[in-house]
Amino acid sequence: MKIAIASDHAGYHYKTIIVEHLEKLGHEVVDFGTDSAEACDYPDFIIPAAKAVAAGQCERGIVLGGSGNGEAIAANRIHGIRCALTWNVETAKLGRQHNKANMISIGERMTAEEDVLKIVDAWLATEFEGGRHERRIEKIDTLSQN
Numbered sequence: 001m002k003i004a005i006a007s008d009h010a011g012y013h014y015k016t017i018i019v020e021h022l023e024k025l026g027h028e029v030v031d032f033g034t035d036s037a038e039a040c041d042y043p044d045f046i047i048p049a050a051k052a053v054a055a056g057q058c059e060r061g062i063v064l065g066g067s068g069n070g071e072a073i074a075a076n077r078i079h080g081i082r083c084a085l086t087w088n089v090e091t092a093k094l095g096r097q098h099n100k101a102n103m104i105s106i107g108e109r110m111t112a113e114e115d116v117l118k119i120v121d122a123w124l125a126t127e128f129e130g131g132r133h134e135r136r137i138e139k140i141d142t143l144s145q146n
């Protein structure tokens with residue numbers, strides 16, 4: 001799978017761990033930065049990654065920051081993105097089962113290092129359930145028109 005990834009300085013360490021893991025699994029990772037732990041502004045990296053997913057250049061995307069909140073907010077501004085804020089395996093699975101999340105956001109300051117790859121793996125392995133959730137996904141797009 002072709003996967004976009006991006007973080008700010010606060011998510012940089014977990015980004016390196018996830019990139020190594022995904023590449024070992026055979027995924028193609030497109031890294032939108034940041035490239036160091038030097039302080040930066042998360043929209044500069046998260047928005048291009050979300051645009052790549054929305055445009056179909058990448059199938060899925062992962063964004064990281066301190067809390068993951070700003071990164072999820074930024075990604076979800078891009079039409080077609082459903083970015084779930086995930087902090088454990090259950091929220092990662094539900095993000096796929098109920099929300100068809102094509103991106104996840106992880107807060108490095110909120111998530112134990114031993115959990116981060118479990119979250120990513122659970123999200124990648126879980127399918128959308130469809131059914132009643134399909135209607136709700138469609139309403140997100142139709143009802144959110146300004």
Ligand SMILES: O=C[C@H](O)[C@H](O)[C@H](O)COP(=O)(O)O
Pocket residue numbers: 008010011039042064065066067068069070071
């Ligand atoms: O929601 C935003 C993210 O959590 C950022 O990673 C966080 O705000 C960065 O904070 P600071 O500039 O204090 O490291």
